Amino acid sequence: MATIKPQKKRPPSSSKKKTQIKFNPTRAFIRLVFLLLIWGTGVVGILLVYETTQLPDISKLNLKPRSAGTRLIASNGVEFASFGDLYRKPILFEKIPKNLINALLATEDRRFYNHFGFDPISIIRAMAVNLRTGSIIQGGSTLTQQLAKNLFLTPRRSFRRKVQELLLAFWLELSFKKDQILTIYLNRVYFGSGTYGLQAASHHYFNKSAEFLNLYDSALLVGLLKAPSRYNPIVNPRLAQKRTSQVLVNMVNAELLTQIEADLAFDSKSIIARAIVRGSGHRYFADWARDRAVAYSGYTAKDRKVYTTFNPKLQQQAEKSIAAGLRLGSKKGVQQAAMVVLDKKGAVLAMVGGKSYTNSQFNRATQALRQPGSALKPIVYLAALNEGYKPSSIISDTPLTIGSWSPKNFDGRFRKNVTLTEALVMSLNVPTVRLSERIGRQHSINLARKLGITSELKNEPSLALGANEVTLLELTSAYVAFSNGGYPISPYGIENITVPGEGIIYKNQAANQPSVAKIEQIEMIHELLSDVIRSGTGKNAAIETDAAGKTGTSQGYRDAWFIGYSGKLIAGIWLGRDDSKSMAKVTGGGLPAEIWSNFMQKATAITN
Incomplete structure (x- = not known):
């Protein structure tokens, strides 16, 4: 039996070499970029598809929501303010x-x-x-x-x-x-x-x-x-x-x-067809007129075009006069002011509702309820004239006590007997209260209502001294009747309102109201108020032409008023503070009368 010898393993042939793979960074980077592009494109594609499903309803191209616009047109036919779209x-x-x-x-x-x-x-x-x-x-x-x-x-x-x-x-x-x-x-x-x-x-x-x-x-x-x-x-x-x-x-x-x-x-620049109204003071009138336009015309989806009584030139002068007065009064604690200007039909031509519309939109000419003091007295005196008194009638200026209240004159003095003219011209409190009590307070209240005063008037003895609060606009409106023959008015700022396709949807139609007194009594009260400026507490309001008016100062110097008229214009001014704190002895016959005179001197030139 043959013997098989184990074969010895041969060592690897040196002729066969190992295969090695070398790392190529450039190629790897290209592959990575390529993969990122693929994934990035996919992600972007998914994102675009998703955002396409989230787009707004583009079929409603012509249904963009909007609010009805309101355009205010001044008396000169030029737009001066707008609201909405x-x-x-x-x-x-x-x-x-x-x-x-x-x-x-x-x-x-x-x-x-x-x-x-x-x-x-x-x-x-x-x-x-x-x-x-x-x-x-x-x-x-x-x-x-x-x-x-x-x-x-x-x-x-x-x-x-x-x-x-x-x-x-x-x-x-x-x-x-x-x-x-x-x-x-x-x-x-x-x-x-x-x-x-x-x-x-x-x-x-x-x-x-x-x-x-x-x-x-x-x-x-x-x-x-x-x-x-x-x-x-x-x-x-x-x-x-x-x-x-x-x-x-x-x-x-x-x-x-x-x-x-x-x-x-x-x-060759074009002229901007807009009223040149500097600042934002006109916005007080604009807000007041806009609110009335909405009330008069009701809801409408169409743009309103509101034709107003606003006079840009008078407005500018009113703002200048008030600003100058506030600068003078700043050292005396005067912080705010208001002014309204009307014509003899009751059209409001200019309005200043405060020191700065930007800082405060509260309208002190139409919204602030303040005590008018003696500026209310002409109503009491006209009521007395209607009851048969005359400017020459005698009234007692002696101590008076009604219940627990005892009125005093501004200077603390008593003059025994004085005429109605002297009592009103010197703005005496005691004779005025006594006169009011004699004719009955209700007569003064009824006359005030006829003249357009709607604020609460309490049937109390202090009624005659202007203890009840009223707005500047309603009291100035009451004075219009003294200037136009005795016919009371309702102040208005809108002549008419139009909307596209419908024309005029509102037109001011002031009702002719009966005179509050006979012409003789109106002439008497006019003469009394003229004397106030000629020789009484309103001397600082004197101007070059005939003028009539009355001063007013509330208790504690919290309010100072002057309301008067000359020519075609009736203007009322109020000075005070929003916090109702006292000013430094600012009276109606002082700074308010001076502001009124400054304004009226220039305003009469504008309107003539």
Whole structure:
């Protein structure tokens, strides 16, 4: 049997080499980037699909909610205030001035007709400019994106809103032609002062249809789009001109205008068809008139055009006189003031409701109930004249006690016997109370009601001294009857109200009320009030022409009044504090009378 020998293992042949795989970082990076792109594209795709499902209902393009607008027109026919959103009938593309379209494209989106709703070139250019200047002075949004934002989205900035804005912009580009997008944009964009759309802005600022806008008008309106409040030509005329100039420069740079044409346009500026009412003091009248307009016209979804009695020139003078008086009274503790100006029919021509409308919208001329003091006395004296008393009638000025109350004269003195003329001219309290008690307080209350005072009047002895609180407007309105032959009025600020398609829906028709006294008695009270200014407590109210009025000071110097009339105007002034603390011996015959004189001297020149 043969023996098998075990074979020895051979060592590996040196001719066979091991296979090694080398790591290539470049190739790995490319693979990683490729995978990230795939995953990123997938995530973006899912995100876009999701955001598409979250978009607003774009089928309701024409159903943007809005509140009915109210435009207030002054007595000179010029709009001076507005509330709510103001729209007009949309303008067709063919009617839009070419200059306005060029101004819009040169300023907001020069590549509008070359992009698909999103313009990467504009974004890159804006980023370069912003980086170079170190601040954000240019944006990259296209007009289509702006339209998408204005129509469907909120102003809040977020990444999600930007994605939705892009998707909506693409949808608009697919659904409408470029000219249609421009037309929708211009009919919906906000131009400031509550105006939406080109037509509303054109009528608001220039009082003409948009199709008649010239080059400067067009540049100004386009300039408003960047910051409607900042570049408002009514509030900031200088900034508006500067912005308009920049729009004209943009048109020149875009080769849509020559430099000569731009210079000519800027040199021939349009007049803004708006009342030049500086500050915000006129807003007291505007708020008061707006509330009445809503009450008179009821609910309407249409814009109201309210024609008012407001006189811008008288308003400016009233504000100047009050401001000057407040400066003088600041050292005497005077913190607030109010003033109303009426004509003999009861039309409210001007109204100052406080020191600053910006700081306080509370209207002290129509809402504040204050004690009028002796400013109420003329009603008591006219009631006495109606009962047969004469200006020469004698009334006792001796100590008087009614129950536990003993009235005193302002100077603490008694004069035994005085005439009605002396008692009213010197504003004596004791004879006035005695007169009121003799004729019966109810006679004074009844007359006050006929004169239009609706505030509570308590049947108490202090009634004759103005202890009951009234508003400045109602007491000044009562004085109108002293100036017009005795005919009481209801103060009003609205002549008529119109709405588109319906015409006049409200017209003021003041009822002719019977005289509160015979003409003889009205002439007597007029003469008494004239003597107050000629030789009595109202000397500081004297002016170059005939005037009549009465001073009033409440207990503790908390209120100081002067109400009077001259020529065509009746004006009432109140000074005091909102906290009802005492002033430093400010009386109605002092600062209020001086303010009244200052105003009336200039106001009579305005109305004559």
